[in-house]
Amino acid sequence: MLIASLPEEVLYALLGYPGSVVVLCADGTFGLADDLVLDPSERRLIERLLQLGTCSAALDGFVTEQLYDWRGGGARDPHIAAFATGLEECLAPYRSCILALEQRLIADGTLPLLELQLSVDRFCLALPRLRSLAERVRAEAIGAAPLLDLLSDEHAVAVGHSRECVRLLLWHVQRVFLAQLSTWLLHGELLPASAASFFIQPVDAPVDAPAAAPAAAPAAAAAAPATAPDAEERLWRSYEVVVPLKPLLLPLRVAEQALFVGKAARLLRAAAAPPSGSRRGGGGTRGGGRGAASELVSALDGFESELGELRCSRRVASVGEVGAAVGRMGAIATRLLWSHLVLERGLPRLLEALKAHFLLGRGEVYHRLLLELLPAMRKPPAPSLDLGLALSHALAASGPERPHEAGLALTLPPAAAGESAYAAWRRLGLRLPVEWPLSLLCGGEALRRYSALFSRLLTVKRVQMELHAAWASQMGRGERGRSPPEQAALRPLWRLRAHMAFWVDSLQYYLQVDVLDVGWQALAAAAAEEEDFEALAAAHEATLASLSSQCFLQAGSVSAALHSLFQLCLALCRLAELADTGLRQPAEWAAQVDAIAREFERQTSFLLAHLSSLASPQASPHLSQLLLRLNFNGMFRARAARPGTQNTADEEAPLMAGGVTRRAPPRACGYGYGGSGGGGGGGYPGGSYTEVEYHRGRKPSMSGSLIGSVVGLFLLAGATALLWTNEGSAVAAQYGLLEAERHHAAGTGGVAHLSGELRGRGDGMLRDDAFDVHAAAIWLERVAEVYLWKEHAHESRRKVPDGRGGTMTETVKTYSYREQWSSREVRSAEFRDPRAPANPSFDEALRDAGPGFSNERWSQPVTLHGLQLARGLLQQAGDGERLGHSVYAPGCEGGRPAIGCARLSWKHAPLGEVSVLARRARDGLEPWVASSGFELAMLRRGQHTPAAMFAAAAGANAAWKWGMRALGGVLVWAGWGLVLGPFSYLASWVPLLGGLVGCAVGLLALSLAAAQTLVVVALAWLWYRPLLSATLLALAAASLFLGYGSLRSLRRGGARAASAPRPAASAASAAAAAATARATGDSPASVQVGERLAQLKSMLDRGLITQADYDAKKEELLSRM
Template identity: 30%
Template sequence: VRQSLVETSVLNRLCRLGTDYIRFAEFVEQYTGHVQQQDHHPSQQNQGGLHGIYLRAFCTGLDSVLQPYRQALLDLEQEFLADPHLSISHVNYSLDQVCHVIKEIHGCQILEAVHKHSCGGLPPVRSALEKILAVCHGVMYKQLSAWMLHGLLLDQHEEFFIKQGPSSGNVPSQPEEDDDDLGIGGLTGKQLRELQDLRLIEEENMLAPSLKQFSLRVEMLPSYIPVRVAEKILFVGESVQMFENQNVNLTRKGSILKNQEDTFAAELHRLKQQPLFSLVDFESVVDWIRSTVAEHLWKLMVEESDLLGQLKVIQLLVCFYAPQTREGPSRELSPREAPTSGWAALGLSYKVQWPLHILFTPAVLEKYNVVFKYLLSVRRVQAELQHCWALQMQRKHLKSNRTDAIKWRLRDHMAFLVDNLQYYLQVDVLESQFSQLLQQINATRDFESIRLAHDHFLSNLLAQSFILLKPVFHCLNEILDLCHSFCSLVSQNLGPLDERGAAQLSILVKGFSRQSSLLFKILSSVRNHQINSDLAQLLLRLDYNKYYTQAGGTLGSFGV
């Protein structure tokens, strides 16, 4: 009885083995036996759920793995014909193979699943799966060749790790809370933490590149291909497609790949012929192609399209010209903010020429526009305060009263703060960052290095101008609004102020005193905690002669 139980167990195992083979054979026949029919009936593929060229390649590799099993059956048949008394154990030994059930996966996910199971310790299993993986890699290399050499995305079934359209990962916007406003009594712990997180607040959102025409499909990227390599592949294909599709009259020699398409195609074919995937060889070839493309783009941008000249034009537009030079309406206005005045409608409009559009994207130009509007508001207030000084000089021979003295002293304090703020933005931010950008562009021949340097430049402009730091930005805007209100009051009342004008002046004095005190507390708190060099530099400009400190951190603190 015991012997029969053992034989029954072996027979059951052999039956399961035969059943698994039938399932594999039917699977292979189903997805490789009617290729032409599937091509003409895509709707049937969608109904079936499983389709794609990676699946067909997998079936081809699976069929080749089943060939030794079929050959073993033929050998057993010959052995049984020669010796009908062979035991069941001999059959079991001859057909000792391992079959794994493969879960439902799609596209390049098949590469990941096969690679994962090929890392096992059983040599027969590893060898079989490596053979399947090599066949599947053949499809990937064909897609890579089409994408990297010709800019063609051959992906009918959405199986490749590059897709057309933006990435699905969206960064949620930072909510604005009313309780973020600073009080008069000093800094709270929450506000100080907000200052300490300057480099993180909204910077990723503000500098996120505009929606690309192509992006990574991360869920299809095999784990043994790093994201950094996939990003290089994406960059090469996008650049090749942009270059080939754009009909421009540029004096260029050869293609973006410098007529090395055949060489690169041969290298990719060599990788395809390798029985095992080598990340070192793979990344080396990708880097070779990427560096060729990046160098050509650098030459196209810097030498032929005069990138440095275009950057200088933008820098001059962003710099502080007198407001009288900007009275023409702008064609660029963010739909999020409705202009309340002619000044609010002013913005930066710049027509980008090919191929500079891949550097100056709409999102990047919007950031320049944000910086431009902020700097223009500072320059406008500075010019208004200078105009008030001219009015003061015209009336200096006339008799003045105590209210006039308070008025002109307030103007001096406002001009002191605004002039030093303008000097900080002009010298410590714009000129400093722009010179660093030019040095980095001249020090490389790689387009991606230029793009990274430009993104870093724009990031520093937004951060060091405190556009990303809500407490400081809000405080500075309040001060600018008070200065503008003061200039309007002076311009509308050329003579001595009446009772109503004196009351308005009193409100302006108290408001400016309050906001200047708040600004000094913010800057001093940051300096004491040694956490932000930009705020410390602004404090140095404002308090270079210690007048701010000697005044108790308050400007305009005098009664009416």
């Protein structure tokens, strides 16, 4: 049947309301009634238009549900509400269009189908795309960051009216996001409605606790109530960036800078509040913070208007604009926070207190403290010992109280059962409470590291004081009243004490002058001049790390050796105190002194060898300075390198030409001291292992020179092929890059440049569920390691006399053994030292550690703007970085691990911002192939423009090209040198001519190599850069001309060498001897004897025979005459 109301029914359906002609189908779409009589083409056209009605109805339902009829559980997400508001605004033009068509229908009484189609044609792509977005938002319960990412991706690929609609949706959602960001940046607060979906979230992060509870002042500890952490500090540390909630287009550095700005705004606004009645000490007054806070408020007013304009303008804010605004706010916030801490809260006074006490800047205080504690330090600390009283006496004796001294307290963990006195007292630390906000810079972890520095420095000072006290007692008594045998028995002890004092004094001077003063001056300069809190925090962290490293707190083997030396020094001081008693049993007492002396020499030798292997004038100048102080005249190193007596000639095998002599390996250098408290297992008792070899080079032969010539020909052929292939690939790469750059500039050829955040599957997290480790990464790898002995070899060579008038090469190989974490098997059976310690099996150690101690790797597909990256691109994301998390096997957690202990660590290649140059395929990114066969698939971390990436690719191609050219040229030079080797051999028989011909051969080989290299390069570039090719050919011709002159001199030298006799004796010397004999009228026998003597003299001069052999042969010849 023909329905006259069809146009009206279609218009109502386009608005989402079906009727009798346009009905609602079972699948939720609109369709025409089955009994409606229409031409098939018209039916198909109308049903295609009715799809807009289906989309309109779905969008109306979504908008009504989110804006006018919310029935979801919990609060409504403001980002979804903004998305719905944007949909409502996008539907307004569509509804206006349908209303205009209805008015035309009422006025004219008819509405042509063609006019209807043309009127709604621009909505045919937009409404289905909007419906798809709405359904995805409803189905996935999508959050703020995924919604922004989704709309950003859609906006990047949409066209026409669809792009305008998506832009409108993105603007509405971005307004809500910018409102929350502005609130955080300006006030450090989260809006209740959008707090759950913002990328800055509160977490349960407790405030850092002090380094250790004081073991002294029990009365004070009982009187001080346990207070809760400061509220301001808790708020500062309770917020962090949650990466899964961060929009991908927002760089992580901008997010972290926004986190810092909000925290600084909160802190400085709180500092401007009126001071409370709470007690504030040491670092200035709270009211002093109003200066920086008032300046911050005035600065934030200007930023508030800027952010408001950015939020309210009818355009989408770019990431660059947001990042620039956050960057400017960050610069002001870090400057004002620096001003608040340094100028208003007295940070310089805190740094002075840290240097004065933790770094022993006030030496008189801790000198008095040690004088009071030295008697108690000879025994393990008693529970009743009051350390606080001793510190109070030392502080009171040094003058009036200074800032930050009121809360100073000594800390000493309880001694373990069976622990020695030294091991217990070396952990004596210091605690200093730091008020907020100064604890931002010197929090709990920093104070723990300062306490470790204090322990090390106080131990060195204690040992130095005890050694000097022993010297004072010696000088006080002198040698008067002692018999000559007693004086002789005491001299080794006082000599050893002097050596120990020299070592400890040099170490103390190094620590105080070369390390602490230099490092602290840099930190003080940064605190006074930087005017940037982040730069100040970085300088403080760098200084603290440098001090810890240069004081050997992180070098386990060095630390263990130092503690062993300190124990030996204290043991000698005890022996010095008991000298009168020990002299009654001189043999036993001398044995004890000798044992300490030998162990001291072993430990110092090891320490010198180990520090020398680590020292580098560029990388570690502090170690070079310490070695210079300890071994300025080379005595200790010489003693360590050649202990005991020197080997005599009888201990060596006869030296043949080209032979090797091995000398018995001496042992030196202990690897730790087994005494209690020495660090436990600092090494093995066998010491280092040294091998000495002597080599004398072989005399070249004609057969060897000919074989070298054949090898040189093959080398020339291979080098030429290498140069030719390299130039061909370089030409193809350069053509390919130019072609790719042209296609990208013209938008053709499929070359795509994309920048953004990599995105993984789901939330992007890879998880190791066995150990609750997770990371947003491309791949995550679990690495199993075992603590094993490792062999380290050091080799040195020098020329030494061979005892026969010549020289030979002495090769000294020293093998040392250190404990290290290893991720692979280390077979101790392959160690050079047969007495080296044994390693357990790597696999058995992992099995004993428990389940999960094995290597494993997880990965996931990664996309960039919804496009999956090929494997070749992901391999350019880097080798990965280590997560700051480790798990130790049971029994290996605390202190120094034992051999065979196992641990797990994790490496990952993090997701992040990248830039890619590749071909954009349907569902991914893959290499783009140029017409020359060159493949372009490039990934770089961070945001990079296409021009920068093309320039980087061209630079990498040029570096590879020139590197291969240099390698090919060196190989060609070596080949020509081998080919021309016989000429040098022939000329070597003539003493003077041999050197000249050798120089000419070298120059000729260099000339031929340069010419051949230039010719190959020129021929390869002949069709690409003719001008450059002609220049290279001209240079090749010049090289050939230079080589021609060398060839002429080589021919003259070869002719002279060919006419020279082959015997070893000099032809000139023999001829001179024969002429002399004839001139004197001697017989032919006399002439032969003279020639033979001349030959023997030449052999003696060249080191082929000894003087004794020459004299014997001479006497034999003279006896025949």
